[in-house]
């Protein structure tokens with residue numbers, strides 16, 4: 291017998307992968323774990339008859355000859371089939387997209403960093419010219435959309451979009467997908483969100499704005515990830531982490547959400563024994579106090595291995611400057627020569643102002659062109675330190691609508707970050 295199995299706490303990528311693999315392998319039985327995400331459970335209660343899934347308890351594990359694992363690569367992510375991990379005669383096939391180190395040894399491996407595991411399987415189905423019903427196409431596209439945040443997470447690849455396009459051509463229903471993926475947000479979730487918002491904890495740490503939260507819950511509450519995501523958006527921080535202490539099960543569930551260009555939440559959660567992607571992750575910590583978990587979490591966030599690119603990596607230097615007595619005419623010539631849109635004004639080693647092309651446009655008559663730059667420069671110079679994060683620099687540029695930020699250390703200007711430096715970082719361009 292052949293069986294396909296996805297990770298437990300089945301999400302739509304896992305469910306779609308399970309279904310796609312059972313089509314691809316023909317003979318294989320699709321084994322549905324008992325722990326399902328709430329939206330998957332709701333979907334299945336409507337579509338029970340369409341998908342012939344088997345429960346693990348109806349499978350005779352002894353007679354399994356081939357195990358096909360989808361959307362997972364570690365034994366502890368699978369439901370209660372530990373016995374199979376000890377078999378040496380078992381043929382294992384693995385289809386996965388997670389970056390975590392694997393501990394399942396398979397004879398056939400299709401493991402690629404992809405937005406969704408479903409993409410890998412859909413590619414195979416398309417290649418083998420399978421005809422998909424609109425219901426199947428809809429489920430598969432739901433899987434891809436959920437794991438890629440509707441094709442917006444940084445983990446999304448061109449291949450995810452190609453697979454999505456193929457599924458849309460096979461009449462996947464976007465209206466149905468929207469309804470399926472609508473987050474679980476009811477009175478209970480609202481109460482949790484409002485409790486968190488009543489005392490939002492914002493901290494500055496390693497150049498990040500972090501939102502932290504702690505709360506007690508009783509037993510499993512669905513939709514917490516969505517609540518944390520809303521919390522992050524509302525209090526407007528780079529990343530938000532909430533520790534939910536489950537009093538009933540004596541454990542802490544840590545859920546993190548981060549803006550795409552800042553902290554890698556998945557990497558932080560892996561240090562806590564959990565996992566996830568750059569923008570979203572979680573970890574379950576058993577029998578620990580929320581205080582202890584928070585300390586551990588801060589250590590993980592502060593882990594030097596996770597340090598993102600800093601201002602000192604991004605800034606330009608040496609910094610060109612003009613003296614305060616230079617005439618506006620000469621300043622214009624300097625800007626033309628350098629091809630800059632602004633330059634700092636220094637008196638010796640001291641930063642006294644900043645002048646931009648925008649200020650030049652205010653100069654009307656010839657007399658004023660002969661005036662010194664100090665009459666026109668802005669004296670209120672907003673600066674960065676080399677240890678600031680790029681996210682912070684971006685925020686400052688946008689907030690003050692300015693083109694450049696000098697980087698100051700011990701009173702000396704050691705570099706400058708311009709809007710174009712920030713754009714280079716934002717779009718992952720290679721600086722020349």
Ligand SMILES: [Mn+2]
Pocket residue numbers: 303304361387406407437
């Ligand atoms: Mn997945």
